[in-house]
Amino acid sequence: MDALFLSLRLALCVSAILLVIGMPVAYWLAYSSWRGKFLLESVVALPLVLPPTVIGFYALVAMGPRGPLGKLWFMFFGHGLAFTFGGLILASVLYSFPFAVQPLIASFESVDRKLLDASAVLGAGRLRTFWRVILPLSLPGVLTAGVLSFAHTIGEFGVVLMVGGNLAGLTRTVSIDIYDHVQSLEYADANRMALVLLAISFGVLSLVYAVNRRVWTPWAAK
């Protein structure tokens, strides 16, 4: 059960962090007219196509004692970043980035531009327009982003294995726990954990699809 709570804790932290840093990135990607925008779009989408081991490998190198992140972390906290919960969060944030940013971009882009014009003409700056108009109208997208990055983080395996290793209570997440059980031929334990994961994933995806079908929207679509 330790592994399950660790996974939930990790997924919660990661989705919270992703929502905070994903919003400005998504805002910029949705509204910027810079011609080189496609470059950043490609970078954001990279984790979708790269094998988790590749991301995990680079993350591990960067976090290692000789890597830039590892050195920086050591300076501030006096210990390394690799094989810690913090390192796990960092790597997971990278890995789940597109799952948070892409739904945000899609929902920001679907806000009627005339509403933004109206807001500007009524004297509202960009920040006020974002809080009062764009964000409230993008709530389904924000929920989708949060839920998808949560689910994706819970289910990750390769990145966690590369960066976190397999330290019980510290970096041993559900997926790795299941793998361990299977390795030691404890199929019943593996099955129990796998079922829990299956149930969580199904519940979470149903939520996303229900919201995107606009089953519950607070205002009536015209």
Add this chain to the structure above:
Amino acid sequence: MDPVGGEIKTPMLAVQIRKERRNSGASSFLLDVSMEVPAGITILFGPSGAGKSTLLDCIAGLVRPDAGRIVAGEEVLFDSSIGINVPAQKRRTAYVFQTLALFPHLSVEENVAYGLKDLHEEERQRRVEEILGAFRVEKLCRQKPGAISGGERQRAALARSLVTDPRVLLLDEPLTGLDADLKAAIVDDLRLWNAAKRIPILYVTHTREEVDALGERVIALENGRVVSHGAPMDVLDAPRRKRLAQAAGFENLLSGAVRDLREADGVMRVRLGESPCEIEVPLGYAAAGDHVQVAIRAGDILLATERPRGLSARNVIEGRIVSLEQRGTLVTARVDCGVVFVVHVTPGAARALELSVGKQVWLVLKTHSCHLVK
């Protein structure tokens, strides 16, 4: 409500801008206008694609012109020569979009209060209540825009943009889709509000009926240029260009050749197309043999089932009805007189005259209902 003295103090919007729009591909569109808009309602009229909305966007600060100068009252909003470009947020222009752009997640009251963030709570509440009352939507203040009728949404949108005490009001076809009575009622409330504020209102439309209903001043825009301005009668009843003529509701646009000029009578005779049909039109800048276009409104043509006599109208043309079509309270008859005329009559008249396809009729046209189009 004409200005009483103090011409200088009358707030005025002066616009002189050029804007090249680069569409995808080579087609570029040039907005090149110069106009002065005094207090009161000025109609910006022209076919779709003439640049009306782009012009409003430039005035509001949503689109940056390539060059020029925009002045509202005494403040320069844009001047390319000295690098002034006041951002849209600070221009104090009110803009009601064609789609109204009410915030769907906010109530009518919250929509109206949106532009008043800098005010004290009490002052804001007072202003919101006042404007909601002026536009008769105070009862709907807690409703979301999706839950109220089209006319109510339009009133709410007007209230939202006017509550900020703007210097200029821009209206981009805000009342399309409303029936005439509702439209007139809203315009009356707008006039009432502006009687006290006296700001320039630029009202964009492409429909002739709205020009007739609002009519004070009209600026006609076509292909990004001002083609004429003045009182509605002057601008619309002497159309200078064909597309404008069609947009202005001249259903009959006939080409012909000038037969002869009768300068003493101030008229000339024009033979229409290849037909033997000739009509008398007001004298224009033309010589015998010139090709001209004549614009005639379908509603200006009288229809008779017997040859009329003793009329002042100079043109009586014999023809046959080729089609009859009723749409709403309007019957459109197409009459072949060598060239085909479109004639509008009321359903009652159509019944009384027992109009039917193939029936022989006479069209009666006053000389001054025939407008010469260059």
